[in-house]
Amino acid sequence: MGGGDNALLPVAPVFLKSLRDHVYGLVRDAILSGRLKSGEKLNERHLAGQLGISTTPLKEALRVLEAEGLVRPEPRRGIYVTFNAGQAEEMMLARAAIESMIARQAAKRVKDEDVAVMRELIVEMRTGLETVDVLQFIALNERFHNVIHEASGCGYLRRLQGGQSIYTHAARLSVLSEERERFLAVEEHEAIANAIVDRDPDLAERLMRDHVIRSGEKHLVRVSQA
């Protein structure tokens, strides 16, 4: 049964959201971090017992993971982890595709108040290069992407992107720990902001796509080295 016997610890008796969402996060993180390896079979009873819960919320969590493509059910046989470097890259490409579509829509629909916020954020990020720490810089980073999401008015695309992304807070932490990456991020963000402010959907889409792919490849290289 592989080396996954202690890849997951029992859930604490206190949890914020519902049990199934909590478990979903646990299993998902275990897969993405490699503690549950590709090809490994997930035994529902085992896993539920290990987590100290019943199979009902676990089954729901596994269903979502299947929809996200992290596990694959063999009919009447069981559920297997399917995640490797190639899929990680494709997930990054999916994020690039969706995020750039959002940027495109934002460039079409952006309102004057959004423009003001974006300009302000760009200034903050640029000055932040020298004044704030990495965590604060990441916060600015996420606020920037959020402003674009808001401006696009695309609630569905936004949710879709959040679900399939392997970009967690931790992943950003890894890439933006390099000073050069922080500098590049500001440069690219500024170019994207300008394209949106200029109402240039084609340019905004292209710049966003290249930005996500470039920083994404950087991240993939990092995790593959570790």
Added chain:
Amino acid sequence: MGGGDNALLPVAPVFLKSLRDHVYGLVRDAILSGRLKSGEKLNERHLAGQLGISTTPLKEALRVLEAEGLVRPEPRRGIYVTFNAGQAEEMMLARAAIESMIARQAAKRVKDEDVAVMRELIVEMRTGLETVDVLQFIALNERFHNVIHEASGCGYLRRLQGGQSIYTHAARLSVLSEERERFLAVEEHEAIANAIVDRDPDLAERLMRDHVIRSGEKHLVRVSQA
């Protein structure tokens, strides 16, 4: 409780795949076709009873629908249908984003044997304009997109696109019933094929995106009129 009392009929005692997948398809189609309206609350026990099944497979199906953004759970209150014209358009945009990313990758990785198949298919589609019926034309259409998917080598993106798409066989049937649409489809497919054959990722991506959006808008207009 809304007009949804007979929006879903009990599942037949025989079904191909698992019960949960079957139920997932039923509920999903009911939402996309409008038989289950946006804002309607889904009562798990009611719905399970109506379908003649237990709540376990239904809960799993609802979880997948949530991941796809067709229903939204209110914490500790229930699950509500969320689907409207705006979201339908965003789903189409998501398909455009992912499909165009696939086309981009295909243009990077396409092999000579793929090129041969694509050229052949283009010829078939062009002659098919005059010789085959709509169903056969749609089959050619789907084969063309499949060849691009194969050439891209992007299994994850491909699965992702299939899951979120509202483009079913029926939707294609609607759009391609117009002769002008079939003509346009061939024109656009040929341009896309040429871009991929020429190993031009930027062009392939743009043409595919525009193709999906244009025909998608066409479909959305049609369903909104009906």
Added chain:
DNA sequence: GGTTTTAAATTGATATATCAAATTTCAGGT
């Protein structure tokens, strides 16, 4: 000893029961 057959164990799929939060109902008070 090796192959086939059959019985036991495993396990995902489904059904049912229990629990607790949230809503509704209704009695009691002003």
Added chain:
DNA sequence: ACCTGAAATTTGATATATCAATTTAAAACC
């Protein structure tokens, strides 16, 4: 009549039990 709050009801969340397909074990047979 109109609040107020407690009891009953509803219902999603969770747990447990049952079922059937699959795999494994073992026994029977050649």
